[in-house]
Amino acid sequence: MNNQIPLDQVLHGDCLEILPHIPSGSVDLIFADPPYNLQLRRELWRTELSKVVGVDHEWDRFSSLSEYDEFTRKWLAECQRCLKDSGTIWVIGSYHNIFRIGSILQDLGYWILNDVIWIKHNPLPNLRGTRFCNAHETIIWAKKCDNDKKYTFHYQALKAGNEDRQMRSDWYFPICSGSERETRDGRTAHPTQKPEGVLRRIISASSNPGDVVMDPFCGTGTTAAVAKALNRRYITMDKEEAYVGLAEKRLAAVSPELMNEPLSILESRRPKVPFINIIESGLLLPGATLRLKSKQKVLAIIHGDATISALGHRGSIHKVGALCLGTPTCNGWINWYYTDEASGDEMLIDCLRSVRF
Ligand SMILES: C[S@@+](CC[C@H](N)C(=O)[O-])C[C@H]1O[C@@H](n2cnc3c(N)ncnc32)[C@H](O)[C@@H]1O
Missing domain, CATH: 3.40.50.150 (Vaccinia Virus protein VP39)
Structure with missing residues (x-):
């Protein structure tokens, strides 16, 4: 051979x-x-x-x-x-x-x-x-x-x-x-x-x-x-x-x-994790704020029912994201950032899904 x-x-x-x-x-x-x-x-x-x-x-x-x-x-x-x-x-x-x-x-x-x-x-x-x-x-x-x-x-x-x-x-x-x-x-x-x-x-x-x-x-x-x-x-x-x-x-x-x-x-393909799981597991707390990727000045507040509100709109991370961006749709997971407490870094909320779920 x-x-x-x-x-x-x-x-x-x-x-x-x-x-x-x-x-x-x-x-x-x-x-x-x-x-x-x-x-x-x-x-x-x-x-x-x-x-x-x-x-x-x-x-x-x-x-x-x-x-x-x-x-x-x-x-x-x-x-x-x-x-x-x-x-x-x-x-x-x-x-x-x-x-x-x-x-x-x-x-x-x-x-x-x-x-x-x-x-x-x-x-x-x-x-x-x-x-x-x-x-x-x-x-x-x-x-x-x-x-x-x-x-x-x-x-x-x-x-x-x-x-x-x-x-x-x-x-x-x-x-x-x-x-x-x-x-x-x-x-x-x-x-x-x-x-x-x-x-x-x-x-x-x-x-x-x-x-x-x-x-x-x-x-x-x-x-x-x-x-x-x-x-x-x-x-x-x-x-x-x-x-x-x-x-x-x-x-x-x-x-x-x-x-x-x-x-x-x-x-x-990620398993579908609803945003409510992130709140329920304490990864983000009600009252915390999110920023939009492309509109840093827009601040959204997270509510206890896992909706967010910004610029007078309230709804899901996707819906409020689309309304704030003026686009027909928006994948909130890859548009909203939170501030990581430990490092102070701005992180995409999508990272939270891969950490825990
Ligand atoms: C435990 S059996 C493997 C059974 C196999 N997994 C199956 O599902 O049929 C081990 C096999 O290794 C062969 N064997 C033993 N010593 C060997 C060697 N030095 N070189 C190559 N094959 C050998 C034996 O003839 C036997 O068929």
């Missing part, structure tokens, strides 16, 4: 051999679902005598924790090199490996932004009844390093899709099942296929259409499939040939979704 970016392909091979060929600073976002090093010692059976499809594959076996750490350090360092300065990485894991991964991420200089808990509606019960039912996985989200580069996070779009409430770090998704689960010869094709919903939230929250999304542990190709559906480019790889074929087949059936408007447009 030369050092071209292998976009929109499923590569076959060990990520430790493939990643060094990916050009530095070429990737916007990484999602990694690495081996968990589950160290399963015995087979698990359900009460109705069906065997649990656990992870006892060769790709999940390491001779010791230090061998696992060494492997983790190598692929995480390569991923860091591949990321753009503004890039971020998400790594999913369970209690078996996530603490080791978190510590290695920090040792390498990544800057942790969040740890998200994926809470499973329908977890596998603890069949031996010896521990709590393990009902969640942890997903660490980190920046390439502690730099000043702005990373992508579609805060407003997430909030808008969450009934106008901030999206939290506890996410509820069922485990991958039913028609979403990839099968081969009528059997589950991969033991750890992740739900598309989790990837959809991650990719749409932290990348833009056209961005390059990389997954060094492709499996059934969930990351690549969601990236393609969301109009992103992908780079992915797996060392098991059978999974490469499975992912290629899955990807061939995915069509990019028609998006009426990209997230960036949605994000730039």
Whole structure:
């Protein structure tokens, strides 16, 4: 492989051999679902005598924790090199490996932004009844390093899709099942296929259409499939040939979704905040004055009901603004200034919406 970016392909091979060929600073976002090093010692059976499809594959076996750490350090360092300065990485894991991964991420200089808990509606019960039912996985989200580069996070779009409430770090998704689960010869094709919903939230929250999304542990190709559906480019790889074929087949059936408007447009649209919220939350008090941008001499007084009055007119910030300016309409938010008490500066009242809402 030369050092071209292998976009929109499923590569076959060990990520430790493939990643060094990916050009530095070429990737916007990484999602990694690495081996968990589950160290399963015995087979698990359900009460109705069906065997649990656990992870006892060769790709999940390491001779010791230090061998696992060494492997983790190598692929995480390569991923860091591949990321753009503004890039971020998400790594999913369970209690078996996530603490080791978190510590290695920090040792390498990544800057942790969040740890998200994926809470499973329908977890596998603890069949031996010896521990709590393990009902969640942890997903660490980190920046390439502690730099000043702005990373992508579609805060407003997430909030808008969450009934106008901030999206939290506890996410509820069922485990991958039913028609979403990839099968081969009528059997589950991969033991750890992740739900598309989790990837959809991650990719749409932290990348833009056209961005390059990389997954060094492709499996059934969930990351690549969601990236393609969301109009992103992908780079992915797996060392098991059978999974490469499975992912290629899955990807061939995915069509990019028609998006009426990209997230960036949605994000730039402010939620509608009525002026009364500014008064109710004490950001501006009744009796305070506002000045017009282009007519500094016009002073308006704020009333307790969130109307303002100036030059004998009384009404909304928009209506009084238009009457004072002699224009048919006026966006009061970007025409009226208040005096910031702390700095004494004249500030647009529009700034108050972005501070609090
Ligand atoms: C936890 S699974 C990923 C599952 C995937 N997220 C999905 O939704 O299907 C990890 C995958 O990484 C692959 N793998 C393990 N070690 C690897 C390595 N060194 N290089 C590339 N792939 C590897 C395994 O074959 C397995 O398919």
